[in-house]
Amino acid sequence: MKTRVLPFLRWAGGKRWLARHLAPLIQPVLTGRFIDPFLGSGAMFFSVAPKQALLGDLNTELIEVYRQVRRNAANIEDALQNLPVNRRFYKRIRAQIPKTAFERAVRFVYLNRTCYGGLHRTNRHGFFNVPYGGGDRTPEPVYRDQLLRQAARVLRKSKVEFQVCDFAQLLGQAMAGDVVFCDPTYRSVGRGRFDRYGPIVFSWEDQQRLATLAIQAQDRGAVVLIMNADDPDVLSLYDRSRVFRLEKTKAIGNKSKDHAKDREIMTILDPLDRQIWLGVSDKPVPWTSVVDNKRRHLHTHTSVIPEIIS
Secondary structure: OOOOOOOOOOOOOOOHHHHHHHHHHHOOOOOOOEEEOOOOOOHHHHHHOOOEEEEEEOOHHHHHHHHHHHHHHHHHHHHHHOOOOOHHHHHHHHHOOOOOHHHHHHHHHHHHHHEHHHOOOEOOOOOEOOOEOOOOOOOHHHHHOOHHHHHHHHHHHOEEEEEEOOHHHHHOOOOOOOEEEEOOOOOOHHHOOOOOOOOOOOOHHHHHHHHHHHHHHHHOOOEEEEEEEOOHHHHOOOOOOEEEEEEEEOOOOOOOOOOOEEEEEEEEEOOOOOHHHHOEOOEOOOOOEEEEOOOOEEEEOOOOOOOOOO
C-alpha cells in the first residue's frame, strides 16, 4: 500500500484533513497536470503525488522553500535539529534576514513549526510577525520523521514547475486533462476583509476573477475544484457546478471554548460532470450535502468527519 506523504509545513486553513478523502477521487480524473495556484502547505499536491504539476503562490519565500527542499532536504533537516527551541532564540531568528536561499528555507520552516498556531502572517511590509508558540510547537517532527526528505522524493519524482504569481496566471494555463485545486484564504463576506495573512488582501474582486477564470478553464476541458466560505454570495458566482458542503471543527492555536465550526464549500467545475465526486460507496467522504447548481437541487450525502487544524 502506498504511503501518504504529509506536508512539512503547518498552514492555517490547510487541507491536510481533506486530502486523504479527495486525492483518491482526483487521481483517476487527472491525465494532465495538477495545478495549485494557492500552494500553502501543499497538502493536496503531496496526497495526489502527480506525474506533472504546476505550483504557484504569491509568497516568494514559500516557493523558495519548496525549491530548497527539493534540492537540500537532508541538510535543512540537519540544520533544524541543531537549533534551540525557546522564546529568546525564536525572536532572534524571526528578526534575521538571511542572505542565502538555504538559510532562508531553514528559518522559514523553523518559524512555521515553532510559531503560534502554525500561522504564516506578515505585516504590510512583508515581515513575519507571528508570536512564539511554545508547548509542543517544535520542528522535531520534521527531522524525526524525515518529512522534508519524503517531500523531496515527491517533488523530484513529479515534473514540477514553480511560479511566484497571481492565481490568474496558472488558471489561464489549465487545459483538458488538467485538474486545478484552488484553496484561497478567503473566509466570509461578513468579516469585511478577505484574509491573506500578508500584505496582499484577497478581495471580493479576486473572488469574482477566480470564478470567471475557473469557468473559462472548465470550458477548455480542465477540472477545477475550489474551496471557499459557505456564503450565498460566493455560491451565486457558480451556476454551472456542483457545490459540496463541508463542516469541520476549526482550532487555530488554543481550542476555542465553544468548539466553533468553520463552514466551507467545495465547488467542482467538471466539464464531464462525473459522478465520482459523490465518493465511493465503501469510502465515506467528509461532506454532508451537495448543492447541484445545474439542477438547483439539494440532497443529503454521507456523514461529516469533524477535524481539528493544529
